[in-house]
Amino acid sequence: MRKSNKRSNVMQAALELIAERGFHDAPMAMIIEKAGVASGTMYHHFENKDILITELYRELEEKISATLREGYPVERPLRGKFFYLIRELFRYFIKNPLHFRYMAQYFNSPYGISLRRDRLLGTPGNHEILIDLFEEGITQQILKNLPVAVLFSLALGPLISLIRDHIQGFVNLDETLIKQTTEACWDAIKR
Amino acid sequence: MRKSNKRSNVMQAALELIAERGFHDAPMAMIIEKAGVASGTMYHHFENKDILITELYRELEEKISATLREGYPVERPLRGKFFYLIRELFRYFIKNPLHFRYMAQYFNSPYGISLRRDRLLGTPGNHEILIDLFEEGITQQILKNLPVAVLFSLALGPLISLIRDHIQGFVNLDETLIKQTTEACWDAIKR
């Protein structure tokens, strides 16, 4: 007997509507209708709109995090780990453009504006993976001796920007381009 | 010929409120009150909320654009021009954090989501400056042979990410760090 699927219907509807129309223009009533539930049911599961929005963000974050951890090449050298993470992120968001749009909105709205790591990579788990990576790289003198936040931005800033272009249809990110871009990011951070 | 005082009061109030609270949480009534005008006056100057928002966006864009063009080193070599542009952008947004927040929201909302250059650099003018720069660099084999959109992302993605961190207080972008970051971006795009 599966755990209430009304709840996940709501989440899916919210994801689609908010990603496509924005927080403002995705009224509760619209989400409710798309989810095929009663309004009371919505509020039975999510106390209010803010909580729905935040909860949905957390769920997406967790999914991404799990994806990245899944095949993380613990054994490979630093460069290999870096390439793995960036490539998987590219793939994930190309495959799940709604997740990208949702998170981008979240981070650029008052909901997420004050979140640390507004890099579409918020899970403590992932965050630490990258921090460890960067710190290790600095110590080993493989990476530039810059604040970790700067390395983050150099590595992930272009990714965010490009995925948006790809979703909007301004670029076509194929595997070759992903690889080349990742290499360019590596050039930015490496010594 | 000074534009109406009331009008600029409205724009300033809108900038502050929207930057800090988001479009969805900055109702006309609130902007009206903060601006110290009557609601009728507001609609006298701006036909509706969308127009206010767009108008404000255009004004900010024009300011940034003017700033960048002002001291543009037409004579210097490509690398020097690139460093100039990136550095001035950093400086501008550090000096005008509300402009950054406003534009970031604009680009990540349905208002601006479909704008071509969602890189806080939307003006045709600037846009062309950078396009020319990149195309010239590719031809001269100074820059990597990548789509211009990718070079854009490599150059401006980190900037956006870092300025947000700086505004949020997660990094402190001083001139040294700005220079180092710009160099790293150059490493990313140069051959």
Place this chain on the structure above:
Amino acid sequence: MRKSNKRSNVMQAALELIAERGFHDAPMAMIIEKAGVASGTMYHHFENKDILITELYRELEEKISATLREGYPVERPLRGKFFYLIRELFRYFIKNPLHFRYMAQYFNSPYGISLRRDRLLGTPGNHEILIDLFEEGITQQILKNLPVAVLFSLALGPLISLIRDHIQGFVNLDETLIKQTTEACWDAIKR
């Protein structure tokens, strides 16, 4: 034969919440939670909110009534009986302030507004005790020759008013003050 535990939990929760917050601000869900039962259980015992409210009123009324009848001095003269009733009412409500607040609300709401004796003394039993007392007093020319309703008000109006003040902390009704007040009420009704 003890009535279901759940049932009395519900009644106690309803008493407390309604007395303190009013009918309109004591939703079923809140009573349900405070009672520690499931919503289905609530409706198992009380068909709907109105019935719960009325049922609770009846229960309180019966308790007060029983208290008054318990030591009623059948033998003592009229004045003694009157003093007994007033004193016991004072004592009861001072000891059970929530009962007072509940009943006060009940009588002043559409639920009880049309009840004959809106004097916190609704039971036929008690009602008749007082009616008999007053009618006897009139006949014996001990009490003023006024409509019974007027005697009621002269005797119980001050009581209601004072108990509220006491519960609110504006007066401190000790035994001395109770006695003095009762005497004053007697002055009001006696010839």
Place this chain on the structure above:
Amino acid sequence: MRKSNKRSNVMQAALELIAERGFHDAPMAMIIEKAGVASGTMYHHFENKDILITELYRELEEKISATLREGYPVERPLRGKFFYLIRELFRYFIKNPLHFRYMAQYFNSPYGISLRRDRLLGTPGNHEILIDLFEEGITQQILKNLPVAVLFSLALGPLISLIRDHIQGFVNLDETLIKQTTEACWDAIKR
């Protein structure tokens, strides 16, 4: 040009509906409709339902207060002043039963439960008139030496109780009965 009569339309509608149906069962939409205004207009004048309710209470209080002060017999002896006040209160509420019902509900709901002087006589002005009266009476040894709150209750408790009975049709308060009742109240408080 009269001051907005929309506002007073709203107040009148609220008075009638709430007095007759109770706070719960007088939804804003119903008041709005009866007042013949748009919902926005309602909220233009009254921030929310609570404020409407409180504001209405204050207005009624002020009206009563003004009525009592109007012909207050400053020159007459204490007893005459007392009779004047009680009689005028009787008359006022008999003439304005909706005011009585509204205030009774207000005092017995969480809105007014914590108000001092829940004696349908809340204005500082009036309140002081009665306090002065009682204190003077105590000093002059005309009245019983009881706390002022007790004298209040003895004087006004019966009035409240009787007016309700009158409005409900259980008694018919004519001038004779008013006079007799007032005399009984005087008996209660006088030495």
Place this chain on the structure above:
DNA sequence: GATGAATGAGGCTTCATTCAT
């Protein structure tokens, strides 16, 4: 008897906008 997810009518309020002055 007991549970709690689900329901949906309806309540309160917001908010962009209009219009008479």
Place this chain on the structure above:
DNA sequence: CATGAATGAAGCCTCATTCAT
């Protein structure tokens, strides 16, 4: 140009109640 009372559609959420387990 400026004012601010008025508008009403629409948004968010509550709440008594039901029903399958």
